[in-house]
Amino acid sequence: MSAPSSLDTISSLCKRRGFIFHSSEVYGGINGFWDYGPMGCEMKRNIKDDWWRFTVRTREDVAGLDATIIMHPAIWKASGHLDTFSDPMCTCRACKKLMRADQIWDILLESAAGQSLQTLIDEKADFGKIAGWCKGKGQGMSPNLASIQKPEVLSAAVEALRDNPEQYMSVQAIYTLFGNDAASTEASTISPCPYCGGELTEPRPFNLMFKTIVGPVDDPANVAYLRPETAQAIFAQFQNVLSTSRQTVPFGIAQMGKSFRNEVTPRNYTFRSREFEQMELEFFIRPDEAVELICGKVKTMADNPDLSVPQDDWGWEVWHKYWVEQRKFWIQSCGLPKDSFVEYWQKPDELAHYARACVDIQYSFPFGVQELEGIAARSDFDLSQHQKHSGKSMEVFDEPLKLAATKLDDAAKTSFINKVVSDWTSRGKDAEAAKTFVAKLFEGKYVPHVIEPSAGVDRMMLALLCNAYEEQKLLDDKGKEDVRVVMHFSPRIAPVKVAVFPLVKNKPELYSKAREVFEHLRRRYSSFWDESGAIGRRYRRQDEVGTPWCVTVDFQTLEDGTFTVRDRDSMQQERLTLEQLKAKIEDALI
RNA sequence: GCGGGCGUAAUUCAAUGGCAGAAUAGGAGCUUCCCAAGCUUCACACGUGGGUUCGAUUCCCAUCGCCCGCUCCA
Numbered sequence: 001m002s003a004p005s006s007l008d009t010i011s012s013l014c015k016r017r018g019f020i021f022h023s024s025e026v027y028g029g030i031n032g033f034w035d036y037g038p039m040g041c042e043m044k045r046n047i048k049d050d051w052w053r054f055t056v057r058t059r060e061d062v063a064g065l066d067a068t069i070i071m072h073p074a075i076w077k078a079s080g081h082l083d084t085f086s087d088p089m090c091t092c093r094a095c096k097k098l099m100r101a102d103q104i105w106d107i108l109l110e111s112a113a114g115q116s117l118q119t120l121i122d123e124k125a126d127f128g129k130i131a132g133w134c135k136g137k138g139q140g141m142s143p144n145l146a147s148i149q150k151p152e153v154l155s156a157a158v159e160a161l162r163d164n165p166e167q168y169m170s171v172q173a174i175y176t177l178f179g180n181d182a183a184s185t186e187a188s189t190i191s192p193c194p195y196c197g198g199e200l201t202e203p204r205p206f207n208l209m210f211k212t213i214v215g216p217v218d219d220p221a222n223v224a225y226l227r228p229e230t231a232q233a234i235f236a237q238f239q240n241v242l243s244t245s246r247q248t249v250p251f252g253i254a255q256m257g258k259s260f261r262n263e264v265t266p267r268n269y270t271f272r273s274r275e276f277e278q279m280e281l282e283f284f285i286r287p288d289e290a291v292e293l294i295c296g297k298v299k300t301m302a303d304n305p306d307l308s309v310p311q312d313d314w315g316w317e318v319w320h321k322y323w324v325e326q327r328k329f330w331i332q333s334c335g336l337p338k339d340s341f342v343e344y345w346q347k348p349d350e351l352a353h354y355a356r357a358c359v360d361i362q363y364s365f366p367f368g369v370q371e372l373e374g375i376a377a378r379s380d381f382d383l384s385q386h387q388k389h390s391g392k393s394m395e396v397f398d399e400p401l402k403l404a405a406t407k408l409d410d411a412a413k414t415s416f417i418n419k420v421v422s423d424w425t426s427r428g429k430d431a432e433a434a435k436t437f438v439a440k441l442f443e444g445k446y447v448p449h450v451i452e453p454s455a456g457v458d459r460m461m462l463a464l465l466c467n468a469y470e471e472q473k474l475l476d477d478k479g480k481e482d483v484r485v486v487m488h489f490s491p492r493i494a495p496v497k498v499a500v501f502p503l504v505k506n507k508p509e510l511y512s513k514a515r516e517v518f519e520h521l522r523r524r525y526s527s528f529w530d531e532s533g534a535i536g537r538r539y540r541r542q543d544e545v546g547t548p549w550c551v552t553v554d555f556q557t558l559e560d561g562t563f564t565v566r567d568r569d570s571m572q573q574e575r576l577t578l579e580q581l582k583a584k585i586e587d588a589l590i
Numbered sequence: 591g592c593g594g595g596c597g598u599a600a601u602u603c604a605a606u607g608g609c610a611g612a613a614u615a616g617g618a619g620c621u622u623c624c625c626a627a628g629c630u631u632c633a634c635a636c637g638u639g640g641g642u643u644c645g646a647u648u649c650c651c652a653u654c655g656c657c658c659g660c661u662c663c664a
Contacts, residue, residue: 015600028655265591352664532618537626538624
C-alpha cells in the first residue's frame with residue numbers, strides 16, 4: 001500500500017473525475033482561478049456545511065452572518081488593508097528582486113547625517129539583535145544585505161529606525177554595516193538596491209486587493225474593493241448582530257464566503273488562489289481586566305485549565321487555546337489524521353503588531369508543510385480601529401461587570417487602577433489610556449477582545465484530497481497485478497455517499513428493484529446510479545471518487561430483500577436490508 | 591514581476607516541415623457477470639494569435655497556461 005500523492009497525480013484525478021477544473025479552460029485558463037466540478041462542489045459543500053454545523057448550529061454562543069463582498073472602502077482603510085495591500089513595489093534591474101518601496105526606500109531615502117554603526121548597535125538593543133542575527137545567518141555568505149532573507153527582520157529594522165527618526169542611518173552606514181564598500185555608493189545619485197547596490201525601478205503600484213467601480217460612472221471617487229477577507233464585515237456589523245442575536249460577551253459571529261486577493265504568484269494548484277473561500281469566526285471575549293473584576297482572578301494556561309467547557313474566569317490565553325483545540329478537533333473529524341498536521345505557534349517576531357498570539361495549523365502538503373488555518377488572538381485591535389474610523393461605538397455594556405465594580409470600595413478601585421496602569425506601562429502602553437480604560441470598566445463598558453479562527457475552504461479540501469489518495473496494488477484471481485486508486489474520504493465529506501448498481505441490466509425485475517432502492521436512497525443521501533460495464537469496473541469508478549458504500553441489487557434481492565453492500569476501504573461485502581443500510585449510513589454520518 | 595523548463599485526446603505518453611498514433615478512461619451494443627474480464631463498435635487532441643514556407647503540430651515571435659527557482663503572501 002502506498003500513497004505517492006504528488007500534486008500532479010491529485011490534479012489529474014481531480015480533473016478526470018470532475019472534482020476541480022481550471023477556470024475558463026476553453027480560453028486557455030486564467031491564473032489563480034479554479035472551478036469545482038460535479039464531485040468537487042458536492043465535497044466542498046459538505047466541508048462548509050460541516051463547519052457551519054460544528055461552529056454555529058451546535059453552539060449556543062455563536063451567531064451567523066452573510067455579508068456582501070463589496071463594502072464601503074473605508075472598511076479597508078480602518079482595517080489597514082488599503083495601506084498594506086496596495087504598496088508601491090520596486091524591482092532591482094540588476095538582481096531582479098522585488099521589494100516594498102516603503103520598507104527599503106525609507107532606509108535609503110530618509111538618510112540622516114551619518115551615525116557610526118557601532119553607536120547604533122550600542123544604543124539600540126533591537127538593532128543590535130538584528131545585526132547579530134545577520135551575522136549568525138550570514139556565515140558562509142558574503143556579509144552584505146543579501147543575508148537578510150527574512151522580510152520580518154527587515155520590517156523590524158525599519159520599525160526600530162522609525163521609532164527613532166533622528167537615528168536613521170545614512171546609506172553609507174547601511175552599506176558599512178553589511179560590509180559593502182561605502183565609497184562605491186557614495187557618489188551615486190540613483191538610490192541603490194539595498195541587496196546588491198544595483199539600480200531600482202520607479203515604485204510601481206502593486207494592488208493586492210481587486211478594484212472595481214460602484215455605479216456606472218468610472219470615477220476614482222467610486223472605487224471599491226472586493227473583500228480580501230470575510231472578517232472585516234463581522235467587525236463592521238458587530239453592534240447590529242449583538243443587538244439582534246440576544247448574545248452577550250463572550251460570544252462569536254461566524255461567516256463563510258468568497259474572498260479575493262491579487263496574489264503575486266498563485267501556485268500549488270488551488271492552495272493559493274486569487275478567488276477563494278473562507279470560513280471565519282470572530283469570537284468576542286472580555287478583556288482580562290474585566291474578567292478579573294468579575295471573577296477576582298483570571299485563569300491562564302499556567303493554571304492548566306480543563307478546556308472542555310468554557311468558563312467565566314478564562315482569560316484571553318485560555319480562550320485562544322480553547323479555540324485551537326476546537327479547530328483541531330474539527331479538522332480531525334473531517335478525516336485528517338492527527339499526525340498529518342502540526343500546531344505551529346508563531347514566534348514573537350513573526351506576530352503582527354496587534355496580535356498577542358497566533359497558531360497556524362499546518363498540514364504536510366506534497367509541496368511542503370503549509371498553513372491550513374490560523375487561530376489568532378487579536379486583542380481589541382479590529383473593533384477599536386472601526387470605532388476610531390467610523391466614530392461609532394464598538395463598546396458593549398456588561399452587566400455583571402458593572403455589578404462587580406459597584407461592589408468595590410474606593411481603596412479597592414485605586415488599587416485596581418494602579419495595578420492596570422503598572423501592567424499597561426510595563427507593556428509599553430500609555431498610563432492615561434489605562435486610566436480611561438479602567439474608568440470605562442467601572443461603568444461596565446469595554447471594547448471586546450477577539451479570538452479569530454480563520455480557515456480556508458479550498459485549502460481544507462486540497463488537504464483532504466491529498467490525504468485521501470491511495471494507490472493499492474492488488475492481485476486478481478489469475479495472479480495478475482492491478483492498481484486500485486481509492487479516495488479514503490470520511491463519509492461525511494465524501495461527495496457521494498452510496499452508489500447503486502443492478503447486477504445485470506437485462507433482467508427487468510432486477511433492474512426495476514435496483515431503481516427502487518436508488519430512488520429511495522437518493523431522497524436522503526447523495527447517491528449515484530451506475531448500470532454500465534462489469535460490476536468490478538463500477539466498484540472501481542466509485543473508489544476513485546471516494547464513495548464509501550456500493551449497493552448491488554442481485555437475484556437474491558428479489559427473494560429476501562437483502563442486497564450486497566460493498567465497503568470502499570476493506571472491499572468486504574455484506575448482505576443488508578434497506579433499513580440496515582440506512583442505519584449504517586446514519587451511524588457513519590453522525 | 592524576474593529567470594529556467596514545458597504545452598499533442600478526458601488521463602498518461604509517442605511520432606512528424608507533407609493523412610497525428612497508442613494505452614487507459616468514456617459512449618452504444620453483445621455477454622448476465624460481485625472487483626477495471628471478453629468481443630463488436632463509436633466519439634475525442636497538436637493551448638491561442640502572428641510570422642517564415644508551396645505547405646507549420648514541428649522552425650521563429652508574441653500571448654495564455656502549467657511546473658521549478660526567486661520575489662510576495664495584512
